[in-house]
Amino acid sequence: MLRKKEGFAGQRAIVLPRTILAKYCSPNPLIAGAYITDIGYYPNAKFHYREREHGSDQHILIYCCEGKGSAQIKKEGYQLNPGDFIIIPQGVAHHYSADETSPWTIYWIHFKGNITNSILKKFQLKNSSYKGSVDYQDSRIRLFEDMYSNLEMGYSNDNLCYVNMCLQHFLTSFIFNDNYNVADKKQSIDTINVSISYMQQHIHEMIPLKTMAQSVNLSVSHFSSLFKKKTGFPPIEYFNHLKVQKACQYLLFTDFRIKEIADKLGIEDPYYFSRMFTKLMGMSPVAYRTKRIS
Structure with missing residues (x-):
């Protein structure tokens, strides 16, 4: 199987400087609970593949809106179709990849913070799994685009506060899908x-x-x-x-x-x-x- 980590037509990604995270996010009581470290969108991501034997330093949310993909978290495998998502806890071994014949289009966020373990625990109690499914909502995508667009404008204190206060709403839209936008x-x-x-x-x-x-x-x-x-x-x-x-x-x-x-x-x-x-x-x-x- 061909594998590559990036280079998909139309891809977008922002990796926040770790110096910015350390200086303006983790010490800020408004957003220290949950803040974005990386964010991106990969359309029709053929041959997309990631493997982390020792896990990531952040939690990872991957939302599949088109196509298909698969993931393995610890030793459990998951198939992802449109509407499916996975949340991978930090420090947990995993790998994931796009389907070869119908590669996925995904929105993804890496995040961390001192309340994120509790957020993930709530998700796993509700789903008994690292995987969930949501109905498609334009408002969820607009919220993602709003966060991304603000980060594109730089790392001012207002931008970081706004984006990361939105992050909890974005995560909540997946964990409490039935309540979201009711x-x-x-x-x-x-x-x-x-x-x-x-x-x-x-x-x-x-x-x-x-x-x-x-x-x-x-x-x-x-x-x-x-x-x-x-x-x-x-x-x-x-x-x-x-x-x-x-x-x-x-x-x-x-x-x-x-x-x-x-x-x-x-x-x-x-x-x-x-x-x-x-x-x-x-x-x-x-x-x-x-x-x-x-």
Whole structure:
């Protein structure tokens, strides 16, 4: 297996000078509890490999957001897929590597401090493992980027305090994933459920995207983003799925003609309706009804 430690296209990394850590982090009561020593992002990190027989001087968090990788901590092996992460305690033998065929994209942080052992103990009590999984959250990535961008601007006392006070929030987002960003999660779920109910109530109409967004008091862009994140589909496409679902019921349980069914769904052009139905169901409305009869 080919192995290399760095050199991935698009990689980013900051190694904080150890003199800065000793002078401005470990003695500072605001951030001495937990502070970053190294931070980085490796996209599509083919052949990425690290092995430390005697462990690291810091704890290590690796978050896999794309691709795959593997790790061994002490003598236990772990497979990492998108959404998985590992936290490796300092001083513990380990190695990890990107998958050869689908190399991972990872966000990583090395950190230390006088409360970090307690943080890791809490994580291991919750997971009984060095590995965990989280749902993807834009806010988690934005928090990482915020910390990284501030460190890119240098090591002023304000920068170091801000970044390392954010670090505990970042770590908490992994350890308490169910609690993290719960207000936005709740809003997203409630908003999308309300909008789907609105679609069902207006299944006989053609609703513009703007009207859908207005029904839940959101901008078009924010609504579309929330909706696709929750359902996997753009709102209009999802609405068309509901229309086809209703059309299937008409075809199964009524004798309405195809044009009448299209009219009941607010679609003026029966040929457009037939194309939309066929694209989703894999057969025409007529064939669907014939299959039902047979």
